Amino acid sequence: MKFHVITLFPESFDSYLNESIIGRAIKEKRISVAFYDPRKYAPKELKKKWPDGNVTVYADGRPFGGGPGMVLRAEPYVMAIENALKVIAKRPKAKAKIIFFSPGGVMFDTEYAKTAVTKFTDIIFVCGRYEGIDARIKKVFKMEDVSIGNYVLTGGELPAMVCIDCMARQVSGVLGNFDSREEERVSSHDVYTRPEVLIHKGKKHKVPEVLLSGNPKLINAWKRREVIK
Numbered sequence: 488m489k490f491h492v493i494t495l496f497p498e499s500f501d502s503y504l505n506e507s508i509i510g511r512a513i514k515e516k517r518i519s520v521a522f523y524d525p526r527k528y529a530p531k532e533l534k535k536k537w538p539d540g541n542v543t544v545y546a547d548g549r550p551f552g553g554g555p556g557m558v559l560r561a562e563p564y565v566m567a568i569e570n571a572l573k574v575i576a577k578r579p580k581a582k583a584k585i586i587f588f589s590p591g592g593v594m595f596d597t598e599y600a601k602t603a604v605t606k607f608t609d610i611i612f613v614c615g616r617y618e619g620i621d622a623r624i625k626k627v628f629k630m631e632d633v634s635i636g637n638y639v640l641t642g643g644e645l646p647a648m649v650c651i652d653c654m655a656r657q658v659s660g661v662l663g664n665f666d667s668r669e670e671e672r673v674s675s676h677d678v679y680t681r682p683e684v685l686i687h688k689g690k691k692h693k694v695p696e697v698l699l700s701g702n703p704k705l706i707n708a709w710k711r712r713e714v715i716k
């Protein structure tokens with residue numbers, strides 16, 4: 488599974504993607520994550536070189552019709568997405584989907600992740616910022632607006648990380664044991680490990696007896712009850 492992220496802040500992904508299960512999945516090439524910074528693809532009219540050699544890229548502009556905040560300009564994003572599509576097109580059998588993150592989009596969940604991983608080889612995530620992206624970008628590319636919850640974040644980078652994590656879990660080999668996916672078995676929210684008795688400020692906190700019974704039937708019944716609770 489190959490993920491392509493269009494973002495002004497590619498470094499914000501570094502720490503998360505390098506750690507633990509996702510880090511290992513990338514090292515083992517079960518998934519890959521490529522970044523396309525729209526600033527890099529901006530046309531030269533949007534770049535200004537200063538006398539000290541520094542370059543400013545104007546990736547955003549004031550909204551037509553007024554209102555607060557800035558709107559991401561379409562051109563750098565169109566170019567960045569086109570670049571990702573060019574990379575994908577080098578693999579003739581690749582099948583890509585473009586997702587634009589928006590708090591008003593369709594709600595992301597495990598089923599969405601499973602379907603995406605089954606139907607596509609490549610997912611392009613377009614991360615918004617500020618007031619969002621010039622809406623004409625949706626006339627240029629077929630893309631789906633996706634939300635990760637009923638709240639507003641400052642950018643699409645966290646939603647991209649959430650989707651990459653959740654979709655990666657559906658890729659064979661990413662979890663040590665594919666059947667260990669919690670989505671596929673009874674898994675309670677409360678889990679326990681050693682010691683059997685935790686002593687804190689003189690008070691003893693014991694692991695529920697049933698989990699020490701070694702009886703899978705009883706244990707699964709207990710887990711089911713915990714989930715329903």
Ligand code: SAM
Binds near residue numbers: 613644
């Ligand atoms: N008024 C904008 C709108 O309704 O799309 C809100 C922009 S928000 C401050 C900046 C960006 O963060 C959005 O363009 C989107 O990419 C991302 N974002 C914020 N909350 C999100 C959510 N719950 N799910 C998905 N993306 C979100």
